[in-house]
Amino acid sequence: MARRPDLKVVVSNPAPAPVHDAAPEQAEMPFAVVNGEPVSQLPRDLYIPPQALEVFLEAFEGPLDLLLYLIRRQNLDILDIPLAEITRQYMRYIELMQELQLELAGEYLVMAATLAEIKSRMLLPRPKSDVASEEDPRAELVRRLQEYERFKRAAADIDALPRLERDVWSTSAPLTQRRVVRALPQVTLQEMLVAFQEVVARSQMFAHHHVQRERLSVGERMSDILAALRSPGFVAFVELFRPEEGRMGVTVTFVAILELMREGLIDIVQAEAYAPLHVRAAQPAPALRLVEEEPS
């Protein structure tokens, strides 16, 4: 059942009979019997004391809400509005409000016009053959009423949810001796790879720059080293370096060795801690690898 505006009736003093006590109008209520609602009672709520009308109007959220009220209080189905009767009631509210010179939202008047238009379309005689194909003139209004009503209900549902500061309260217990904690920066793998890509690119340029001057490149040096290791047996690690090439040359050699190691082309062995390193071309079963295996 639809939620209705909160209205309370406070009987203040006995007063004259309602001016708008409308006579029974069964003729306009074709489904009244179906709904088991005594038709004669329908218009009774139309009388509202003038001083209360403004408040009454405020209780509605607009013309759709007022229409829903008119429909629901008679236990009628939205899908089957007795349009003539509902329109008549709606118009009376509007007229009354205008008589009382209440400021009326424009939407109420637009709805009045809409209702009048639908009513007139329903009164127009239609050829029997067209009845099936033509949409009920009320359809659009019915759709709007339903759509509004479902959100009216949704609003009530949301209001009924247990919410903070009304039904539940969040809790808190202070920490009196708070310390300063620095958040650790977050890094994505992609960020790191992009950084690496750049350092690689830069070092290639670096190498390239020196290649022109010193004719050195890592790839070349890798080949040189592999060539030097072609004969079986070990070569002392230090013998692979040529100090006369300078710091850059030594570095290129070193990078070449690392690259070869990474690619599994050479083994570097060391008899014991701090003993001289020896290098040889990769063997099927390498002896001591200097590289401590990552426990992964």
Add this chain to the structure above:
Amino acid sequence: MNETYLRNVVEAALLAAGAPVPLADLARLFGEGAQQPGVDELRAALAALAGGYEGRGIELKETASGWRVQVRPELAPEISRLWPERTTRYSRALLETLALIAYRQPITRAEIEAVRGVAVNPNIIRTVIERNWVRVVGHRDVPGHPELLATTRDFLDYFGLKSLDQLPPLAELRAMSDVNLQLALAGEGGATAAALADEDATTAGEAAPAAAEADAEDAGEEDELSAEGGASAELVAAPRHPEY
């Protein structure tokens, strides 16, 4: 990791935070990397806490932003006495607007007005944005580029929801032809009233949580309005709209 220690830290953190704490933040309380408890351990700690709150005045609740400890609704009458001045009622206009934003997001103000059939007071939009329940998430690509409104995590947290899926279901729309058909059939026999009564009952049932409340109100109102008789009646709006 020691279970009691884990549970103690989690409980203290939830209480210290004073707001929902996501699982990831709970994990980070224990440091980095290998020191962190696993998700299973954390969930077990939360379950243990929830168990410990059975029969107490507080409970553990998961909402959109994470886990929080909250006072049980059963104690609302007592606890609300801590803040007698606080009133948190919202007008029907605000709630309807909020409902439309929640169910139809992203939505423009004009679209809200189209459904409600009445202009939306700008104060309402301002209020829900100031409460951080609603935010502007973009602009509709139509003339005027109206703002698109959507609900926030805070909205979900405030109403104790984990996600929008947990909103009460919207009532179904029914097609006119359905009932016209029913009427046509029912009109032939005496079963008409029953059929329609059923129909009505179905409709009413759709608005689940609020149904009872609404019905109670309806009943009351029915009595009041029809009891009017010949006496003059003064209508007084109940204090429903404290803010607007």
Add this chain to the structure above:
Amino acid sequence: MNETYLRNVVEAALLAAGAPVPLADLARLFGEGAQQPGVDELRAALAALAGGYEGRGIELKETASGWRVQVRPELAPEISRLWPERTTRYSRALLETLALIAYRQPITRAEIEAVRGVAVNPNIIRTVIERNWVRVVGHRDVPGHPELLATTRDFLDYFGLKSLDQLPPLAELRAMSDVNLQLALAGEGGATAAALADEDATTAGEAAPAAAEADAEDAGEEDELSAEGGASAELVAAPRHPEY
């Protein structure tokens, strides 16, 4: 008055208040006059609460303005992590160094400098070691016996790698543009690719003002968290809630 009820209300009130509550205010929660518990009853409830907090992360404390529940100072190190200071980003130099260590391990600082062509700030090495991403695995047998640096298990966990083999080979990396790199990372099969894709999505999500963002994030977080233990929880630790 029922002792359990009394204790529950008092506890809920202290936690809801989040600040010291005077005894008189506690009494008033129960209504007016005769319904109110006596001071003795309230003190008994407080004592019972304090007893219940033994061995837990919270404690009951009486201050000048009343009673409050607070976090035990012993847990300050953990709980303080709820409010980390604004985080800075790592420098490009650090990322390059880290990447070099990952790809060329074990490697000395001098070797890193040789490739990068500039000196490495000792703070960078200290930072990655403190973060437990890098450790010293030995010393190079050259004059000065420089430390050999290598990555750790935590490093792999943090970046969602099962082993170093899952890093793209240097030759491929060299050929890839930034965009291609993203695509390659997203397109790869297997668990790593998934983890990376998630990571990617997280980063992208920070900038996106999409309406559904909050929900999408929720779902993502859940997935990431349940994917694998504490390691992936760390992945989620990236700035997740830019707007709230």
